[in-house]
Amino acid sequence: MATKSASDIIRDGLWSNNPALVQVLGLCPLLAVTSTVVNAIGLGLATLMVLMGSNLAVSLIRNFVGESVRLPAFVMIIASFVTCAELLMQAFTYELYQILGIFIPLIVTNCAILGRADAFASKNAPGPALLDGAMMGIGFLLVLIVLGGMRELVGQGSLFVDMNLLFGPTAADWVIRPFENYPDVLFMILPPGAFIGLGLLIALKNSIDHQLKERRKVNEPAPVSSGSKRVRVTGNVS
Template sequence: MSDTNQWGDIAQKGLWNNNPALVQLLGLCPLLAVSGSVVNALGLGLATMLVLTSSNMAVSLIRKTVSDAVRLPAFVMIIASLTTCIELLMQAYTYELYTILGIFIPLIVTNCAILGRADAFASKNPILPAAWDGFMMGLGFTLVLVTLGAIREIIGSGTLFANMHLLFGEVGRNWTLTLFADYPGFLVAILPPGAFIITGILIAGKNVIDKHLADKAAAQKDKPVKGSKRVRTTGKIA
């Protein structure tokens, strides 16, 4: 496989074919718990992406020096250390958002998607492909998280991009879009049951798209090539 194909294949797997949230169904606890708004989802998604990318790089660096006996404990220690660094950064620069996300920032350590990529990919590949894999997997997880947060915020509160100043400072204070005036709100969308329902719809939508693409590819494969001629056989032996 050429380098270009390798990078493209890694990106396609992270964003779509092997998306941690829609295909692997990993990290669903924070996905469902804190995705009630875009700012919460984006904050947790960026934190997870940073930990995933940096942990993949660190694991790739030590892949030839760590024995199989201590491989997994070493990976967990790396992930825990990097999660602590991200946690301290959020306490320093986005403290209010950090308090809202609460226990789900430290729980990044237990996200199976991060440990899974460290063991399945980073421990077997050089640093650059490992970093790219971590970034794309983290980006795929973040995109699903933000999409879920946007849908829940719109349905639940009638707004979009509310409280973005928690992540971007005062420049984001006026980013709120009020989509429905005097909207009474829809509580179920903000609560965990609403997250389960909307996540199920997103997964079902992805499956429908995948089936449509597979059927289209199969139809293209069976379609005769334009300009080709069928050879007529007479059954005679020369």
């Protein structure tokens, strides 16, 4: 299997093959915890750590694991990194860990992580595998943040509430309230709002892709006609 270039890996993770907007994987935690930005960042960072660690570990052992135990080995590696992320959150962001609850351990079952381990990390060298995990994780994190910001702003009329749970007491003043006396829109905070918000993001991405495709068609040079040409021969023929 030919190794992708670094630019292709970056483009795939952030846009072309984004795990949330294109692969549509890992939606359970994505839809469940994105009621606020801080929840989205907490889950996104944990997922990013697990993706990078598991991709690197799977790539390192790819030539030493037989086909029969390949997937169980991958699951054990992912579970180990999820445990590390869980312990770190318990130690440094315990209140946020309590809010996220079961969705941190459930990262083990995230199809996006197992899919990258099987489809990419097990077939590529550690460097590209680590980059792929980082880009897929960052792409997933960005979607979480945008969706969390959208739901928090529309649902509560604020942004960056409770950021001190993740970044410490200095982040308590990061709250932005652009509207005064804003009536809370409970619909956006509940699961139906998450589905609608994600659907809007997917539609926006598809629209941008369509516009870029049409623009490339316009900028492409017109094909040269292959019609026959009459050649005029001059000179004496003996």
